[in-house]
Amino acid sequence: MSAGAGIGVRSGPGTGRILDDADLPAALAVCALDPVASVLATVRLEHAARIGLHRTGGQLWGYEVDGLLVAICWSGANLVPVVPDLPDVDPTRGAEIADHALTAFGAFGRAQGRRCSSIVGEAPAALGLWDRLRPAWGRVREVRADQPSMVLDRDPAFPADDEVRLSRPDEFDALLPACVQMFTEEVGYSPLAGSGGAYEARVRGLIRDRRSYVRMDATGQVEFKAELGAVAGGVAQVQGVWVRPDRRGAGLSESGMAAVVAQTRAEVAPVVSLYANGYNARALAAYRRVGFRQVGTFATVLF
Incomplete structure (x- = not known):
C-alpha cells in the first residue's frame, strides 16, 4: 500500500486516510468483492486509473485494517461508500469494521463540508454514512431508504x-x-x-x-x-x-x-x-x- 496523502483518521481497529493513485488497484479490488453493489464507484475508479485521481475532480477515501484496504468511499458529485462484506472476517468483527469505516468516512465528510448532490450506495453504508454526517450537513431534501438492487x-x-x-x-x-x-x-x-x-x-x-x-x-x-x-x-x-x-x-x-x-x-x-x-x-x-x-x-x- 502507498503511504497515502492528506490527513488520517484513527477509528476502531483501523485507520481512514485519503488515498492516491498508488492505491487504485487495491481500491478496485475492494469493489470487485461485490461488482453489482459497487459499480457506481468502480466506474469512477476505472476513470481515475486512466487519467489520475487529481484530474477527476473527486477524492477517494479509504479505511485500512492491519495495512489492508477494506472499504472505500468516492467523494465527488455523489458520495459513494463501498463497505463490502469481508470473506475472511467473522460476521461480528466485519460489522465492527464496517461501523468504524463509516465513522472515518464521516469524519472526512464533516471536515470537507458537503460538496455532493447525493449519497448513494448499498443501504447500510449510505444510510450509516448519512447518520454520521447529518449533524454537520443539516437539511436533506429526501431520503430514499428502500431501493431494491436487481440483476x-x-x-x-x-x-x-x-x-x-x-x-x-x-x-x-x-x-x-x-x-x-x-x-x-x-x-x-x-x-x-x-x-x-x-x-x-x-x-x-x-x-x-x-x-x-x-x-x-x-x-x-x-x-x-x-x-x-x-x-x-x-x-x-x-x-x-x-x-x-x-x-x-x-x-x-x-x-x-x-x-x-x-x-x-x-x-x-x-x-x-x-x-x-x-x-x-x-x-x-x-x-x-x-x-x-x-x-x-x-x-x-x-x-
Missing part, C-alpha cells in the same frame, strides 16, 4: 422489442426532452436548472458512447428510452428508464428492457443491473417479468 445475468424472460435500438446523434433534439421529463419525474426538479450545459453534455456523451437506447414512433417522438449510466467491472447499470405517458401500460417497459438487456449482454457486459424505488411497485413488477432478481438494497440521500 439479470442471463437471457431475458420477456420477448424483446426489436424496435429498441441505440440512439443516434441526430436524435438528440428528440431525446433530450424525454430525458428531462424522466429526470424531473424521478427527482423533482429539472436537470437543466443551473447545469450550465452539463446535463445536455451527458446526454450527448451517452449517445456518443453507445450507452443510450431508444424506441421512436413513426413521427420521430420517443416512446421508450433507457441508458447505461454506469459500466464497469463487468456490470452495466441501467438508469433513466422512461416510457412516454400516453404509452404507459402497453408493455413497453417489459419489451424495451428485454431489448436493452439482450443488446447490453451481447455487446457491453455480461451482467445487467438496476435499482428502483421500493414504492414503485409497477416498475419492480415489470423488471421481475423481464427476469431481474433482487440481490440487495440501495439507498439514496438527496440534497
Whole structure:
C-alpha cells in the first residue's frame, strides 16, 4: 500500500486516510468483492486509473485494517461508500469494521463540508454514512431508504422489442426532452436548472458512447428510452428508464428492457443491473417479468 496523502483518521481497529493513485488497484479490488453493489464507484475508479485521481475532480477515501484496504468511499458529485462484506472476517468483527469505516468516512465528510448532490450506495453504508454526517450537513431534501438492487445475468424472460435500438446523434433534439421529463419525474426538479450545459453534455456523451437506447414512433417522438449510466467491472447499470405517458401500460417497459438487456449482454457486459424505488411497485413488477432478481438494497440521500 502507498503511504497515502492528506490527513488520517484513527477509528476502531483501523485507520481512514485519503488515498492516491498508488492505491487504485487495491481500491478496485475492494469493489470487485461485490461488482453489482459497487459499480457506481468502480466506474469512477476505472476513470481515475486512466487519467489520475487529481484530474477527476473527486477524492477517494479509504479505511485500512492491519495495512489492508477494506472499504472505500468516492467523494465527488455523489458520495459513494463501498463497505463490502469481508470473506475472511467473522460476521461480528466485519460489522465492527464496517461501523468504524463509516465513522472515518464521516469524519472526512464533516471536515470537507458537503460538496455532493447525493449519497448513494448499498443501504447500510449510505444510510450509516448519512447518520454520521447529518449533524454537520443539516437539511436533506429526501431520503430514499428502500431501493431494491436487481440483476439479470442471463437471457431475458420477456420477448424483446426489436424496435429498441441505440440512439443516434441526430436524435438528440428528440431525446433530450424525454430525458428531462424522466429526470424531473424521478427527482423533482429539472436537470437543466443551473447545469450550465452539463446535463445536455451527458446526454450527448451517452449517445456518443453507445450507452443510450431508444424506441421512436413513426413521427420521430420517443416512446421508450433507457441508458447505461454506469459500466464497469463487468456490470452495466441501467438508469433513466422512461416510457412516454400516453404509452404507459402497453408493455413497453417489459419489451424495451428485454431489448436493452439482450443488446447490453451481447455487446457491453455480461451482467445487467438496476435499482428502483421500493414504492414503485409497477416498475419492480415489470423488471421481475423481464427476469431481474433482487440481490440487495440501495439507498439514496438527496440534497
